[in-house]
Amino acid sequence: MKRGLIIWVPLAVFVVFLGFVAWGLYAPADRNIQSALIGQNVPEFALQPSLPGQPGLSSASLRRGQPRVVNIFASWCIPCRAEAAQLEELARRGVPIDGVAVRDRPEDLQAFLATYGNPFQSIGADTDRRVQLALGSAGVPETFVIDGNGVIRHQHIGAIMPQDVPAIVTAWEAAR
Numbered sequence: 001m002k003r004g005l006i007i008w009v010p011l012a013v014f015v016v017f018l019g020f021v022a023w024g025l026y027a028p029a030d031r032n033i034q035s036a037l038i039g040q041n042v043p044e045f046a047l048q049p050s051l052p053g054q055p056g057l058s059s060a061s062l063r064r065g066q067p068r069v070v071n072i073f074a075s076w077c078i079p080c081r082a083e084a085a086q087l088e089e090l091a092r093r094g095v096p097i098d099g100v101a102v103r104d105r106p107e108d109l110q111a112f113l114a115t116y117g118n119p120f121q122s123i124g125a126d127t128d129r130r131v132q133l134a135l136g137s138a139g140v141p142e143t144f145v146i147d148g149n150g151v152i153r154h155q156h157i158g159a160i161m162p163q164d165v166p167a168i169v170t171a172w173e174a175a176r
Contacts, residue, residue, distance in 0.1 A: 071098070103129065145172050
């Protein structure tokens with residue numbers, strides 16, 4: 001009798017293992033990694049302008065009393081192209097948007113903005129990704145809502161899609 005039960009133990013272990021795998025696939029863990037800086041001041045930085053005739057971006061400019069949206073993007077980023085229309089919509093709604101251009105060349109950035117629009121009031125050149133990493137950003141695109149005191153209030157990971165616009169507007173209004 002004991003021997004009969006022992007034969008079934010490997011099958012039972014396998015079925016339990018299969019159950020855990022199926023449960024993990026059915027309810028995967030949240031893979032979004034939020035910035036640890038939400039609720040904290042933006043780190044100190046000063047970026048040179050990415051384009052002639054447009055201002056750069058600094059942490060001091062984010063502490064001038066008006067909440068702002070900071071979009072981390074790049075001309076070589078495919079999802080950044082997808083979110084361009086939503087950034088234009090945010091700007092149309094009166095949301096001030098600043099950009100951090102990551103590892104970009106001015107001529108590529110100029111072509112990108114000519115094709116997809118320029119909703120940015122300022123664009124800082126983050127050639128070595130220091131500011132991107134200091135903000136806790138894992139990649140492009142990412143968007144932050146920063147209140148008028150320079151405190152990070154909201155983070156959106158990935159491209160802004162049409163259904164995301166109301167949440168970003170709400171976060172910006174709440175940061176006032």
